[in-house]
Amino acid sequence: MSFEISCSCQHNELVLNGPVIMRFICHCLICQNVYQAPYADVVVAWKNDVITTKFQSIDFKKFRMPPAVNRGICIQCKKPVYGYLKSYVKHDLAFIPAQNFKDSSLLPEPCLHEFYHRAVSPVADDLPKYYGYMHSMFGLSKALLKNIYTADNA
Template identity: 40%
Template sequence: MDIHSGGCGCGSVRFTLSAPPILRTLCHCSICQAFNDAPYADITLIARRHVTVNDLTLIDFQAYRPPPNVQRGRCRRCGQPAIEQLHLPGPMALTIIPSRNFDDAEALPPPRMHGFYDSRVADIADRLPKYHGYWGSQLGAMRHLLGALIRPSR
């Protein structure tokens, strides 16, 4: 059963999710800023095994900076960010999807945190936890990922 669906700006790349996302986060890192052409990225993470993409050859994947090995994919037709693949072993492999790519972004879980907040363009006045730097942001994300895995998602 497909829970969420979405695609790139021109509709060439289409994806469906067969399980709820595990984390929605706001990332202020400079690569996300550049890749999304935005002050920060609103991104949704899901186990890759739960994502079906209509045709991966429609996506041009580029690694901006390893590690971690994040392949950032743009639609070859419209050039918009489509999906990103975070390469981790086996069942931990994640797909990262810009939240705006979902057909119904309102149905997604709310953002849980800010990552790389020290790279922010502007202060954000909300009550979400804000993590700084690479390791702080990784640990923050891990905490939320593990929390999401043991608690049923909503």
């Protein structure tokens, strides 16, 4: 599977040459700030599968103590391009905004909400909702392990 990705101003273009592990919604304050939106709609993939085809103006920074996502922000449009997280599961993980995929119809639906205690407005869906830091980390890790295991055994 191959997906074309770019930031909103097209200064940074990437290709994901590999599977999507999962997609989730994060309501944390850092995501609200970085995405300049009420929540982040995030696609998780393996970092090794992300290839940068046009990579001009990106600034990587962490917004809190480890383990923290290293977030790449476009210097031009100030929007997130993609982030990555050191992982001890198998490989490092990439976190890519769903809005950066050229064809979002290829993506799976989100599977959970995390940091839901920070939700700006309630979301009416049947997805699991995790509140607080520990509960959110637990929910995200559980879903990641399940999806990685399923992908590996497909």
